[in-house]
Amino acid sequence: MVGKNVNYSFETMHLEASKSITPPRVKMEAKGVDVYYGDKQALEKVDLPVPLNRVTALIGPSGCGKSTFLKCLNRMNDTVVGCRVTGSITLDEEDIHSPTVDVVQLRARVGMVFQKPNPFPKSIYDNIAYGPRIHGMTRDRTELDQIVEESLARAGLWNEVKERLQEPGTSLSGGQQQRLCIARAIAVNPEVVLMDEPCSALDPIATARIEELIDELCNKYTIIIVTHSMQQAARVSHYTGFFHMGELVEYDHTEAIFTNPQQERTKGYVTGRFG
Amino acid sequence: MGFSWIGTILAILAALGFLVGNQRGQGLARLGRLHSLPRYHGVFVALWTALPGLLIIILFAVFSTGVINGMIMENSQGGVENAQVLSVELNKIQLIAEGSMPFREGMGISWDSVERMKNLYRDAHLSALFCVIVVGVMGFQYALRRINANFRARQEVERIVRILLVMASSVSIFITLGIVLSLIFEALRFFAVIPVSDFIFGLQWSPQTAIRADQVGGSGSFGAIPLFAGTLMITGISILVAAPVGLFCAIYLSEFASPNVRGWVKPALEILAGIPTVVYGLFAALMVAPAISDFGGQLGLDIASESALAAGLVMGIMIIPFVSSLSDDVINAVPQAIRDGSLAMGATEAETIRQVVLPAALPGIVGALLLAISRAVGETMIVVMAAGLAANLTANPLQAMTTVTVQIVTLLVGDQEFDSPKTLAAFALGLSLFFVTLILNIVALGVVKRYHEKQ
Structure with missing residues (x-):
C-alpha cells in the first residue's frame, strides 16, 4: 500500500471538482474489504464510499477486481464456490453481512444488471413482472400492469414493446434486451443498481441509449457501474474509482480522476499508457 | 482364405x-x-x-x-x-x-x-x-x-463422404421401415382371422386355441383392452414413482449438491440403470410383492401376491435414473446467467428453480420423462415376475394384471404354428404398441413445440 492516496470523505475531495456539488450522503460503504477465491486474493483492503443518487464508475484493466467488488455489494459472490469476503460493507450504515440481514431482501434493495443481457425465457411482460410477483409487491393485475409499464417506460423501452408484451424477451435485439434487464431490475424498486459492464455487448447506438438512461435513473437510484470504457466512465459518472491488481488505487470525482490524477498508475491508465 | x-x-x-x-x-x-x-x-x-x-x-x-x-x-x-x-x-x-x-x-x-x-x-x-x-x-x-x-479433390472427397453418411443414416431408416412393414403384414394375416374390432374393443383376452383338432382348448378370444389397460396401469404407477423422485433428485444434484457429492451420487444412480431387469423382477416378485401383500393384509385389504402395484413400483425404481440423469443434464445446461439474473432480483433459490430454471429446462425434462415412459411400456421381465400373466380388466392396482409385452412373450414361447392366430396375435400387439408409442412421441413433440413458441 505504498503511496496509496484515496480520499475517503467527499468533503476533502478536490475543491475545484466538488465545489458545484453539495457533499452527498453515503449510501453504501466498503471498509477494508478483502476477497479471496480459494487461496487467491482477488481484492485487498478496499475502502470505498458510494454516494447516494450519484453514478459511481469503477474502472481498471481486466482482472483488477472491479467486477468482484461489484458482486460483493449485493452478495452475489455467495453463489461462487470457494469465495470468501472479509471486511465490512454497509448499506445505510447496516452491515450487509450481519446475521439480521436477509440476502434475499438485500438483493431486492441492491439490484444488478449483468454484462450480457440475460432475459428469462419468459414473455416481456413476465420478465418485468417476475420481481414484483416474487416480492408480493402488488395486490392485483392492474397494479402489476402499472409497474410493468412504468419500469419499461423508465428504461425507455415502453414505446418499442407495448404492442408485443406477450412475445418472448429473447426475441428482442441485444440493446433492447439489456434495457429489458434494466427495466426488470428497477421494477422491484431497488435503492442501488449495480451494472457490470452493461454496454460491452452492445453497439454504439444502443450504448448511447443506455448511457442516457443511466443519466436519467440516477435521480432516483444510486448507480455503480463497472466499465472498460474510460470515455463511458467520463460521460456517465460523478465519481470514479480506479482498480489495479486487486486494490483500489484512487477514488475521486470523475473530473479529478481524468484531468488531475494523484497517482502515477491512475495517470498511466487514464492516458492510455498501460492497461 | x-x-x-x-x-x-x-x-x-x-x-x-x-x-x-x-x-x-x-x-x-x-x-x-x-x-x-x-x-x-x-x-x-x-x-x-x-x-x-x-x-x-x-x-x-x-x-x-x-x-x-x-x-x-x-x-x-x-x-x-x-x-x-x-x-x-x-x-x-x-x-x-x-x-x-x-x-x-x-x-x-x-x-x-x-x-x-x-x-x-x-x-x-x-x-x-x-x-x-x-x-x-x-x-x-x-x-x-x-x-x-x-x-477439385477436396470437393470430390467431401461428396463421396457425404454419400457414405447418407447411406449410414438410410440404413437405420430402412431397417425401421422393414420392421414396421413385417409387423403390418403379419398383423394383416391376423386380422384376416380375427376382426379388427374384436381385437381393439374386445374385453376378453384368452389366446389359448387348440393346435390340433383333437385337443381341448379355448376358442380363443383376442380382445386387447385388458392388456392395454394393464400396460397403462403399470406404466402409470411407475411414472408416478419415477417422475417426482427422479426430478427432485436431478434438482438436488444440479442445484444444491457439492461437486463431491455429485461425483458420487450420479454414477451410483447410473448403476441403478445398469441392473439387469431380471434382477429387478426377482426383487419385485420375492420382496416387494409379498411386502405389499402383508402390508395390505394388516390394513385388512385383500392384495394378490402378484399385483400391478408391485410391478409398477419396482419399474418406477428402475426408470428413476433415466429421469434423473437426463433431467440433471438439461438443468445443468440452463445458463448460469439467467440463474444469476433471478437471484440478483432477490429471488430465493426455490423461486429461481421453480420459475426460471425448470421452465427453461422443460423441453428436456419432457424428453427425459418420455424416454422413461417408453422404457416402462416396453419392459417385460418385471411384469412377468411381479404382476403375473392374468389378463384382468380392472381398475384396482392391487390385483394381478398383465401387459402387452408380456403377452407377446407368452404367445411366442413354446411350440407354435407360425400361422395360428395365437402366434399372429403377437404381431398385432406389437403393431398396436408401436402405434401407441408413436402417438405418444408425436404428442410430446407437439407439447414441447408449443411450449417453445410460447417462450
Missing part, C-alpha cells in the same frame, strides 16, 4: 492408393498452385480403390452362401426327403467344410459333397479376390487419371 483376407488386401491396396495419390498431389503442388491439399488427392484415390472392392466383398459375403447351398442341393439326388432334412444336412456339410466338426461315416452326408462345398467356397473366395483386385486397380487408375492441377 476368407473374406477377412480379401478385406486386408483391399486395405493394403487403398493405402497404396493414398500414398500414390498423395505423391502425385505433392508433385503437382511443386509445379504450381494446387486447388486442394495433396492429402485430399491421396484420400480420393484411396476411396476410389477401396469402395468398389468393398461393395463386391459385401455382395459376395451376402450371396455366396445361398448360391453355394443351391448348387450343392441341386447336385445331391436321392436320400433327401424334404427341405428341412436338406437344410440340416447342408448345415452339417458347412460345419465340416469349415472344419468346426469332424467328419464321420453314417452322418447321412457324403464326403464328396463336403469336398464340393470346400471347393466352391475356395472358388468363390478366389473369384472375389480377383474381382476386388481388378475393380480396385480400375478405380485406382480412374482416380489417378482424373488428378491434375485444377482437379
Whole structure:
C-alpha cells in the first residue's frame, strides 16, 4: 500500500471538482474489504464510499477486481464456490453481512444488471413482472400492469414493446434486451443498481441509449457501474474509482480522476499508457 | 482364405492408393498452385480403390452362401426327403467344410459333397479376390487419371463422404421401415382371422386355441383392452414413482449438491440403470410383492401376491435414473446467467428453480420423462415376475394384471404354428404398441413445440 492516496470523505475531495456539488450522503460503504477465491486474493483492503443518487464508475484493466467488488455489494459472490469476503460493507450504515440481514431482501434493495443481457425465457411482460410477483409487491393485475409499464417506460423501452408484451424477451435485439434487464431490475424498486459492464455487448447506438438512461435513473437510484470504457466512465459518472491488481488505487470525482490524477498508475491508465 | 483376407488386401491396396495419390498431389503442388491439399488427392484415390472392392466383398459375403447351398442341393439326388432334412444336412456339410466338426461315416452326408462345398467356397473366395483386385486397380487408375492441377479433390472427397453418411443414416431408416412393414403384414394375416374390432374393443383376452383338432382348448378370444389397460396401469404407477423422485433428485444434484457429492451420487444412480431387469423382477416378485401383500393384509385389504402395484413400483425404481440423469443434464445446461439474473432480483433459490430454471429446462425434462415412459411400456421381465400373466380388466392396482409385452412373450414361447392366430396375435400387439408409442412421441413433440413458441 505504498503511496496509496484515496480520499475517503467527499468533503476533502478536490475543491475545484466538488465545489458545484453539495457533499452527498453515503449510501453504501466498503471498509477494508478483502476477497479471496480459494487461496487467491482477488481484492485487498478496499475502502470505498458510494454516494447516494450519484453514478459511481469503477474502472481498471481486466482482472483488477472491479467486477468482484461489484458482486460483493449485493452478495452475489455467495453463489461462487470457494469465495470468501472479509471486511465490512454497509448499506445505510447496516452491515450487509450481519446475521439480521436477509440476502434475499438485500438483493431486492441492491439490484444488478449483468454484462450480457440475460432475459428469462419468459414473455416481456413476465420478465418485468417476475420481481414484483416474487416480492408480493402488488395486490392485483392492474397494479402489476402499472409497474410493468412504468419500469419499461423508465428504461425507455415502453414505446418499442407495448404492442408485443406477450412475445418472448429473447426475441428482442441485444440493446433492447439489456434495457429489458434494466427495466426488470428497477421494477422491484431497488435503492442501488449495480451494472457490470452493461454496454460491452452492445453497439454504439444502443450504448448511447443506455448511457442516457443511466443519466436519467440516477435521480432516483444510486448507480455503480463497472466499465472498460474510460470515455463511458467520463460521460456517465460523478465519481470514479480506479482498480489495479486487486486494490483500489484512487477514488475521486470523475473530473479529478481524468484531468488531475494523484497517482502515477491512475495517470498511466487514464492516458492510455498501460492497461 | 476368407473374406477377412480379401478385406486386408483391399486395405493394403487403398493405402497404396493414398500414398500414390498423395505423391502425385505433392508433385503437382511443386509445379504450381494446387486447388486442394495433396492429402485430399491421396484420400480420393484411396476411396476410389477401396469402395468398389468393398461393395463386391459385401455382395459376395451376402450371396455366396445361398448360391453355394443351391448348387450343392441341386447336385445331391436321392436320400433327401424334404427341405428341412436338406437344410440340416447342408448345415452339417458347412460345419465340416469349415472344419468346426469332424467328419464321420453314417452322418447321412457324403464326403464328396463336403469336398464340393470346400471347393466352391475356395472358388468363390478366389473369384472375389480377383474381382476386388481388378475393380480396385480400375478405380485406382480412374482416380489417378482424373488428378491434375485444377482437379477439385477436396470437393470430390467431401461428396463421396457425404454419400457414405447418407447411406449410414438410410440404413437405420430402412431397417425401421422393414420392421414396421413385417409387423403390418403379419398383423394383416391376423386380422384376416380375427376382426379388427374384436381385437381393439374386445374385453376378453384368452389366446389359448387348440393346435390340433383333437385337443381341448379355448376358442380363443383376442380382445386387447385388458392388456392395454394393464400396460397403462403399470406404466402409470411407475411414472408416478419415477417422475417426482427422479426430478427432485436431478434438482438436488444440479442445484444444491457439492461437486463431491455429485461425483458420487450420479454414477451410483447410473448403476441403478445398469441392473439387469431380471434382477429387478426377482426383487419385485420375492420382496416387494409379498411386502405389499402383508402390508395390505394388516390394513385388512385383500392384495394378490402378484399385483400391478408391485410391478409398477419396482419399474418406477428402475426408470428413476433415466429421469434423473437426463433431467440433471438439461438443468445443468440452463445458463448460469439467467440463474444469476433471478437471484440478483432477490429471488430465493426455490423461486429461481421453480420459475426460471425448470421452465427453461422443460423441453428436456419432457424428453427425459418420455424416454422413461417408453422404457416402462416396453419392459417385460418385471411384469412377468411381479404382476403375473392374468389378463384382468380392472381398475384396482392391487390385483394381478398383465401387459402387452408380456403377452407377446407368452404367445411366442413354446411350440407354435407360425400361422395360428395365437402366434399372429403377437404381431398385432406389437403393431398396436408401436402405434401407441408413436402417438405418444408425436404428442410430446407437439407439447414441447408449443411450449417453445410460447417462450
